[in-house]
Amino acid sequence: MDHSITVSGYYFELRPVRLEDAAFMISLRTDPELATYLNPTSGHLEDQQVYLENYFSTPGDYYFIVQGKTSGEAEGMLAIYGIDHRSQSAEWGRWILRKNSLAAVESACLVYRAGLEELGLKELYCRTVARNERVVSFHASCGLSHARDLPDYVRINGVSHDSVEQVMNASSWPSCRQHMEERARQIAALLNR
Amino acid sequence: MHKPDIETLVRECLSQVLKRPIQAGTAVAREDDGSWDSLRHVELVFLLEERTGIRFTQEEITGIRDSQDIVHLVAGKHGP
Numbered sequence: 001m002d003h004s005i006t007v008s009g010y011y012f013e014l015r016p017v018r019l020e021d022a023a024f025m026i027s028l029r030t031d032p033e034l035a036t037y038l039n040p041t042s043g044h045l046e047d048q049q050v051y052l053e054n055y056f057s058t059p060g061d062y063y064f065i066v067q068g069k070t071s072g073e074a075e076g077m078l079a080i081y082g083i084d085h086r087s088q089s090a091e092w093g094r095w096i097l098r099k100n101s102l103a104a105v106e107s108a109c110l111v112y113r114a115g116l117e118e119l120g121l122k123e124l125y126c127r128t129v130a131r132n133e134r135v136v137s138f139h140a141s142c143g144l145s146h147a148r149d150l151p152d153y154v155r156i157n158g159v160s161h162d163s164v165e166q167v168m169n170a171s172s173w174p175s176c177r178q179h180m181e182e183r184a185r186q187i188a189a190l191l192n193r
Numbered sequence: 194m195h196k197p198d199i200e201t202l203v204r205e206c207l208s209q210v211l212k213r214p215i216q217a218g219t220a221v222a223r224e225d226d227g228s229w230d231s232l233r234h235v236e237l238v239f240l241l242e243e244r245t246g247i248r249f250t251q252e253e254i255t256g257i258r259d260s261q262d263i264v265h266l267v268a269g270k271h272g273p
Contacts, residue, residue, distance in 0.1 A: 100255035104231035133227025141232040183232060186239055191251060
């Protein structure tokens, strides 16, 4: 949806996706190394623009660009979607960052701030292909708890993959935020050297 | 620092961050170790900086592929 949420951290920030981000989004989502565990994306600019036009009119879908706070340089993207108003929970995903980016920790921290603080949700969960062990481990390192295994949950390029659902809830967020923000602060200091 | 000392230090830091013992002479590669995630990677870098007084550049940090890369980086910055 055409939202207006911006969340700033120490070095990076989240801002709403715009139509002019289409080419950048294609460049990441069609990179074979980065997109191993993502659904295939058309490499045509017009297709991505149509996708974004549809996205802008889809309620409850918050797509963000991760960018340098002062440089404005796009670093990647992520989204919050599938909001369940009854349980006040949502999924986050479509997370992809440029190669050699150091935005992982802060962008994850910012998405929890967006979901649990700005949107007032009680729970944000993510579903990761189980074979993508480093990302599953990353979420655990950030303090997410394992919710459930999802056998054959996704099909990518015709192949079924098991997924893992991990959850960050509002009650555990404050202590996790402290840990993640300390690391984000250190990374910002390093990038500002 | 001599190379055996650096190897010991790197092993200690990796063991602390990855939360498991690492035997001497064992090479650990990011690609093969699912627990060596992005958060632990920066924690490892900050721990190494704290223990050695060395500062790494962004390119050096993102270029680390395995424990041997770290040993070479630290050795290169410490000099002979």
